[in-house]
Amino acid sequence: MSQPTIVPVALPNEIDGVPLSWEPWDLAPIMSHIPYDCEHCAFDGEPATALATSTEQRGRWTAVRCRRCQATTVTTFQPEAGRLGRYVRVWSAPPQPWTAEVSA
Numbered sequence: 659m660s661q662p663t664i665v666p667v668a669l670p671n672e673i674d675g676v677p678l679s680w681e682p683w684d685l686a687p688i689m690s691h692i693p694y695d696c697e698h699c700a701f702d703g704e705p706a707t708a709l710a711t712s713t714e715q716r717g718r719w720t721a722v723r724c725r726r727c728q729a730t731t732v733t734t735f736q737p738e739a740g741r742l743g744r745y746v747r748v749w750s751a752p753p754q755p756w757t758a759e760v761s762a
């Protein structure tokens with residue numbers, strides 16, 4: 659029996675020179691700004707998510723990892739990106755080989 663698991667590929671300790679402190683991985687709550695279908699493997703289950711904060715810059719960074727192919731993206735809210743601000747992808751990790759079918 660094989661179930662999708664969270665592989666602990668390291669998250670970046672800093673992005674754009676901002677040191678980050680990551681909280682443990684969790685399953686994603688439903689959040690409208692996070693795409694739910696994996697763009698790489700079309701896995702439509704809940705992704706794993708982790709949040710980071712920094713002691714040097716206000717803000718919140720969100721990592722989202724597909725539990726099948728482990729593709730990971732980190733987005734952050736950038737107030738300066740537009741009048742209302744927007745979420746910007748600032749880091750990503752490519753998908754890993756995965757097994758689409760598990761035979762007993």
Ligand SMILES: [Zn+2]
Nearest residue numbers: 696699724727
């Ligand atoms: Zn995936």
